[in-house]
Amino acid sequence: MIPRPFLQPARISTIALLLAGVVLVGVVAPLHWATLSGAGLGLTERAVFLPPPEALRVASLGFNNVAADAIWLLTIQYIGGHIFTERNLPELFRLVDTVVTLDPHFVEAYTLGALFMNYSGGNVPGAIALLERGARANPTRWEPPHDLARTYFLDLKDYPKALHWFEITDRLPGRPDYVPRFIARLYAKTGERETALEWWQAIRGSATSDWARNIAEREIAKLERQVSPPPPKRTR
């Protein structure tokens, strides 16, 4: 009796399918599982190993905006993944720097990046540097100078610099209505009461609501009491 070879065509198909199943269960699925459970590159590692922006610019074949969007999505995941764990976000500056190098006109990347850098990362100089870069690259947009003014005003209490940036914001289209009121208050805070008075008078003149007009009148009255010389003493 002639022995039948083990590898018959019908068997080969069954063996191949079985082996494929073994490879899937034994190798492919565990590797996928390892990636899912964090054994692969985490968000921080992906941020650390991010190529320099200049290299990304070339690699993206000129589709710089798409590359900037992809890194922005990674940045958001990085912020979301770290905001409740470690509060210093060490890779945030690098990530946002990459985004704005790829697309210097991505204004929201400057403002949101600086906001998280400042309030979650505690990196105020980094936030200021980022916003100044945003203001230089987008001289017609009010958001970066406005956020610089807010940072100097609220966080650093540097009123002359806050005033400088609010004045720049005031000249730009689309700026919020409250900017002139901040400028007037900052002039008063920095001791230039005459200028503050002029600003409040201008605000009263251009006010479109009673609410704004009332504020202006209240502030004018307050300043006039401070500016005008004290009334002469009456003698009996």
Next chain:
Amino acid sequence: MKISAIALNTFREAVRDRILYSILAFALLLIGASAIVASLSIGQEGRIVKDLGLASSNLFGTFIAIFLGIGLVFKEIERRTIYAIIAKPIHRFQFLLGKYIGLVLTLLVTVGVMALLVAGLAWATDGHWTSGLLGAAALDFLALMIVTAVALLFSTFSTPTLSAIFTLAVFVIGRLSGDLKLFADQFAGPGLRLLIDGMYMILPDLSRFQIGAQIVNAMPLAPHQIVWTVMYGLAYILMLLLLAIGIFQRRDFK
């Protein structure tokens, strides 16, 4: 008349090609998926839909231009149908122009479908119409017309594989020509700088046609810049077609 007959025939042939539908399906899938990706961003949904949509339309349009463009003349030679065509009272340049216009018509339809989908998605995401999005797609289309002319030029004297490689190389260099020039100015020695400057003068500068970033970031566009870009594009296409006609006219089909 002869040119339009060949153009319509080329268009009909192209729309029957399965590769066109495969590429278009992938492009529409990616443009549609941009809406899902956009939902991961904070308040930047519209931006991501527009960026990814315009890039997909441009990239897949380029694939269509290359993969259909490289076979325009070669297929006719391989099937030996070229002998029947050139034996008829028709000039070779008419044949070549008809082929080019036919493929450009195909691209117009496919890029138009993609651009309308991007504009529709952007409208649905932002809640308002983004003016200039279709203008950006139109300039992208002009860049695709250049890539098609490059593919046609190579297909007049080379094999499809080599034509695809050459056209892809021209596309990549064209997209990066601005960066290449910058690199040469900053780092290269005199010899390399001369070489890169020479390449910059000859090869198409496709980065000129990318106004998507300005549209997405709501930046003002200078009308004279658009006019110059359109003139540049048309002049470059004319130059490429004249070169292709010059080579094809001399070609011996024995």
